[in-house]
Amino acid sequence: MHPALDSEVQAKAKVYQWRKHIWDWSRTALTIAALLAFYFSGISQLLASELAARLPQSLTVIVYFLIFFIGLWLLRLGFDYKSGYLIEQEYGFSTQGPGGWLIDQLKGLVVNLLILGGGVVFSYWVLLASPAWWWVWVGLGYVGLAVVLTNLFPVLVLPLFFKLKPLEDESLIERLRGVIARSRLKARGFYEMNMSSKTTKKSAMLAGLWNTKRVILGDTLLQENTPDETEVVTAHEVGHSHHLHLWQRFVVASLVIFVVLFLLNRIMVALFPAFAPPSRTLELALALLPLIVLGFIALNFAFSPLSKAFSRHLERQADRFALGATENREAFIQAMASLASRNYDDAYPHPLIKLFYYGHPPIGERLKAAERSNFR
Numbered sequence: 256m257h258p259a260l261d262s263e264v265q266a267k268a269k270v271y272q273w274r275k276h277i278w279d280w281s282r283t284a285l286t287i288a289a290l291l292a293f294y295f296s297g298i299s300q301l302l303a304s305e306l307a308a309r310l311p312q313s314l315t316v317i318v319y320f321l322i323f324f325i326g327l328w329l330l331r332l333g334f335d336y337k338s339g340y341l342i343e344q345e346y347g348f349s350t351q352g353p354g355g356w357l358i359d360q361l362k363g364l365v366v367n368l369l370i371l372g373g374g375v376v377f378s379y380w381v382l383l384a385s386p387a388w389w390w391v392w393v394g395l396g397y398v399g400l401a402v403v404l405t406n407l408f409p410v411l412v413l414p415l416f417f418k419l420k421p422l423e424d425e426s427l428i429e430r431l432r433g434v435i436a437r438s439r440l441k442a443r444g445f446y447e448m449n450m451s452s453k454t455t456k457k458s459a460m461l462a463g464l465w466n467t468k469r470v471i472l473g474d475t476l477l478q479e480n481t482p483d484e485t486e487v488v489t490a491h492e493v494g495h496s497h498h499l500h501l502w503q504r505f506v507v508a509s510l511v512i513f514v515v516l517f518l519l520n521r522i523m524v525a526l527f528p529a530f531a532p533p534s535r536t537l538e539l540a541l542a543l544l545p546l547i548v549l550g551f552i553a554l555n556f557a558f559s560p561l562s563k564a565f566s567r568h569l570e571r572q573a574d575r576f577a578l579g580a581t582e583n584r585e586a587f588i589q590a591m592a593s594l595a596s597r598n599y600d601d602a603y604p605h606p607l608i609k610l611f612y613y614g615h616p617p618i619g620e621r622l623k624a625a626e627r628s629n630f631r
């Protein structure tokens with residue numbers, strides 16, 4: 256173990272992370288069981304045909320989707336409460352009451368209903384309008400939506416949950432000038448977010464696109480970190496901007512989504528010949544939604560080692576940028592070690608956990624890479 260890490264805290268972090276994994280896996284198992292039961296019990300067919308007999312096509316899709324999605328959300332809520340709230344309370348991370356937590360969940364539900372609902376209506380429209388090539392149109396729709404949502408995220412979605420204000424700490428901005436000079440960001444593109452209203456964990460992110468692009472620092476991070484540590488964390492986020500990582504992520508995510516949709520179409524046609532044109536009807540395709548969602552989840556999971564490995568590659572590049580821009584290896588090591596302790600990050604996860612879930616290199620690896628780098 257790296258000497259900057261606290262072995263006692265790391266032992267606790269391992270238990271914490273395993274408990275979260277186990278609850279998340281239980282929730283996934285329940286979701287899979289529910290999707291299979293919904294389809295194979297015949298309820299999905301019944302619902303689709305009853306709605307199709309009474310409503311126009313677009314409303315049929317919307318009402319089916321609302322019942323399906325809200326039902327799934329309610330079923331998962333107990334697991335979300337345990338993993339996302341009770342365990343967070345137990346470890347002293349959550350600073351919210353149960354009411355505040357539930358309001359956030361409801362806001363999240365509404366945002367998801369709007370975005371996914373729009374996506375599902377569009378998808379069913381092209382399923383019927385372009386039976387053979389629907390997966391190409393859905394893929395293109397996904398890419399377009401991802402670009403728009405990334406642009407709107409920091410100005411429309413994030414403010415629903417947090418307050419954001421431009422960074423005011425002049426001495427910090429002055430320190431960051433050197434880093435900013437090496438980036439494509441403007442000095443005004445730095446914001447503080449009141450993370451402490453919900454959690455004691457600390458983090459920073461690069462969010463937005465074009466006119467909305469900004470580095471967002473949690474107030475938890477600004478309060479706890481030394482100025483040197485904040486500078487190096489900010490430099491990491493600026494590194495993502497400098498290397499155009501967002502666009503690289505778009506390209507890889509788009510490739511994955513097209514392959515997933517292509518395979519999904521093939522699998523559905525092979526398993527359910529009636530899904531193939533010209534016999535496909537709205538009623539039939541809608542009744543199959545639970546299995547389409549299941550296939551989508553399974554294929555995305557199958558591709559996650561690939562997309563996570565690419566994400567870790569970008570994170571290593573941002574780390575190297577941060578070390579080069581600040582030339583302060585000691586601050587980088589301290590910032591990483593305190594992140595691991597504060598957030599109970601497992602610095603040395605099981606290789607399989609890393610393979611499927613780690614979009615960042617484990618902190619143990621980031622510390623080792625910093626030690627090996629040429630920067631002082």
Ligand SMILES: [Zn+2]
Nearest residue numbers: 491495570573
């Ligand atoms: Zn990063």
